[in-house]
Amino acid sequence: MVHLPIHLVREAILGGPVHYRWMYPIERFLFKLKQYVSNKAFPEGSIAEGYIAEECLTFCSMYLNDIETQFNRVERNYESCRDKSCQTLSVFSENSRLIGKGTYEYLDNKLWNQARAYVLMNCDEVIPFVSEHKEELRRNGCSNVEKVHNETFPEWFEKRVS
Numbered sequence: 438m439v440h441l442p443i444h445l446v447r448e449a450i451l452g453g454p455v456h457y458r459w460m461y462p463i464e465r466f467l468f469k470l471k472q473y474v475s476n477k478a479f480p481e482g483s484i485a486e487g488y489i490a491e492e493c494l495t496f497c498s499m500y501l502n503d504i505e506t507q508f509n510r511v512e513r514n515y516e517s518c519r520d521k522s523c524q525t526l527s528v529f530s531e532n533s534r535l536i537g538k539g540t541y542e543y544l545d546n547k548l549w550n551q552a553r554a555y556v557l558m559n560c561d562e563v564i565p566f567v568s569e570h571k572e573e574l575r576r577n578g579c580s581n582v583e584k585v586h587n588e589t590f591p592e593w594f595e596k597r598v599s
Contacts, residue, residue, distance in 0.1 A: 553591045566594055 452458045473487025474480045498506035544552065557563050567586075570593055574582045 550591065554587060557591055557594060563594065566597060569597075570594070 449455075470484050470488070473484045473491075475487070476483045495507075498504075499508055502509070558567065567590070570590055571582055571586055574585055579585050
């Protein structure tokens with residue numbers, strides 16, 4: 438079994454990434470083609486007809502704006518009613534609902550602060566406040582601005598906005 442790692446490396450070099458060598462996509466496509474068979478006496482003809490029919494419908498559906506197709510369908514978890522009266526950050530403006538049974542996760546303080554900082558740092562409306570906080574830290578003579586910024590920004594932002 439010592440020789441096995443050597444052969445695996447050689448196989449990876451010759452064959453490339455594993456998803457190019459898998460049979461699963463081909464089997465899925467063959468299953469899709471088998472579903473087109475309606476006349477078992479001439480399967481190749483009915484596969485060709487079914488494939489052409491699906492391609493034609495797909496092509497035509499791209500130009501049907503008034504009818505719901507796979508190209509203009511709304512997302513599965515999309516809620517069209519948005520409350521514009523409440524001024525919130527864009528992160529919290531999306532309505533959503535659970536899919537399946539919900540689970541509760543309890544975070545310790547470190548993970549909670551990291552999650553809160555991540556949400557704030559990736560929100561477009563907060564970008565001016567990020568640069569303002571960094572400038573304030575530089576003016577105060579802070580040596581490691583990035584580290585202090587990451588640790589203190591959520592609390593500073595909460596005081597600044599409220």
